[in-house]
Amino acid sequence: MDINVTLKVWRQNGPNDKGDFKEYQINKVSTDSSFLEMMDMLNNQLIENGEDPIAFDHDCREGICGMCSMYINGRPHGPGDGITTCQLHMRSFKDGDTIYIEPWRATAFPIIKDLMVDRTAFDKIMQAGGFVSVNTGSAQDANNIPVRKEDADEAFKAAACIGCGACVAACKNASAMLFTSAKVSQLALLPQGQTEATERALNMVAEMDAQGFGACTNTGACMAECPKEISLEHIARLNREYMAASLTSRD
Numbered sequence: 001m002d003i004n005v006t007l008k009v010w011r012q013n014g015p016n017d018k019g020d021f022k023e024y025q026i027n028k029v030s031t032d033s034s035f036l037e038m039m040d041m042l043n044n045q046l047i048e049n050g051e052d053p054i055a056f057d058h059d060c061r062e063g064i065c066g067m068c069s070m071y072i073n074g075r076p077h078g079p080g081d082g083i084t085t086c087q088l089h090m091r092s093f094k095d096g097d098t099i100y101i102e103p104w105r106a107t108a109f110p111i112i113k114d115l116m117v118d119r120t121a122f123d124k125i126m127q128a129g130g131f132v133s134v135n136t137g138s139a140q141d142a143n144n145i146p147v148r149k150e151d152a153d154e155a156f157k158a159a160a161c162i163g164c165g166a167c168v169a170a171c172k173n174a175s176a177m178l179f180t181s182a183k184v185s186q187l188a189l190l191p192q193g194q195t196e197a198t199e200r201a202l203n204m205v206a207e208m209d210a211q212g213f214g215a216c217t218n219t220g221a222c223m224a225e226c227p228k229e230i231s232l233e234h235i236a237r238l239n240r241e242y243m244a245a246s247l248t249s250r251d
Contacts, residue, residue, distance in 0.1 A: 002028045003095040007042065009054055010102045015110045015118075021100070031091040035078065036061060036068060038090055056115040061086040063227065066164030070115055071102040076166035076225045084164060084227045104165050106174035108212045121211035122163050122179060128207035129200035130183040132192050151189045158185035160228040167222035167230075173214030178222040180208050181238035182230050188241055198248060201241040 004027040012019025026042050033041075036058055043053035057067040068085035072078030078088045093099060101115065109117040161182035168174050184201060187193030193200070216235060223232050 001031045003031060003090065003093065003097075005029060005038075005090075005093060005096070006098040008098060008100045009042075009114070011054070011114055012103075012111050014113060019111070029090050031089065033090045034061070034086060035070075035072070035088040035090065036086050054115065055113040057117075058086060063087045064162065066162030066227075069104050069117060069119075069165055069169070071104060071169060073100050076104070076169040077164075077227055081224075082227055082229050084162075087227075104169040106165075106168050106213070108174065108176070109165060109168065117165070119163070119165055121213070122165065122176070124211060125176065125180055125204055125207045126183060129196065129203040130187070132187065133196065145191050147190060154233075155186045155189040158182045158189070158230065158234055161186075161226075161230050162228060164227060166225045166227060168213065170221040170225035171214065171216075172219065172221070173217060175216045175222070176208050176211070176213040177216035177235050177238065178226065178230055178232070180204055181234035184238050184241055185234040188237060197241065198245040201238065201245040205238070205242050 004025070007024045007026060008021045009024060010019055011022045024042055024046075026038065026045065029038050029041065036056075039054065039056060046053050057069055059065040059067040061068070063084045063086060066084065068077075070077065070085045072085065072088070077083060077085045079092050080088055103109075103111050103115045104117045106117075108121040109119055112118050159182075161179060163179060165179070167178035168176050184204060187200065188197060218232070218235070220232060223230060
């Protein structure tokens with residue numbers, strides 16, 4: 001089945017330029033198409049007309065990389081739960097619909113062009129402590145380091161975070177607590193992450209604040225819009241890790 005839709009897309013040449021919505025009509029879009037395939041069709045149409053194509057991030061198109069950051073009709077990644085923009089299909093829309101498409105809105109995510117934002121701030125949070133620096137040697141047998149199954153499961157769920165930034169885009173304060181807490185949790189729950197637990201919590205939270213992300217007020221919008229459905233429980237764990245690190249820090 002094919003549908004015709006009207007798109008109102010945010011166009012902005014750069015971080016210091018004024019942006020606004022531009023309206024486009026795109027016809028005969030298969031409902032089996034993904035949202036990004038529809039965007040490809042629009043860009044082909046623009047190029048054929050001698051116009052500048054719309055800049056947007058994408059890579060794997062399999063819900064893994066977290067690049068496809070678009071605010072669609074007022075929701076990060078658009079309608080649907082537990083999906084990224086590349087997993088959104090045009091069957092979610094009706095013939096004649098008007099679709100608003102915007103970039104993430106956050107001071108820490110400055111717009112590069114159109115729908116592309118700079119998420120270097122997330123990389124800096126990771127660089128501040130989201131790793132294990134000790135030499136762990138070669139891979140050991142699975143049963144050499146006993147880990148409770150519940151902890152292993154929780155660590156795996158936290159590690160599923162793809163760093164897309166939907167949590168920041170959904171939060172009224174543009175907080176990065178869900179992202180940061182997921183990255184802290186995946187190491188805090190495992191024995192290998194205990195060596196640097198204190199420094200990790202302090203450094204990552206400090207970097208999160210330095211990058212200009214807002215404070216968490218536990219409204220839950222981040223979890224509701226997270227494509228990997230990361231739990232708010234990780235934020236509670238980060239708070240505990242941070243409090244314990246603050247009380248035991250040698251500084």
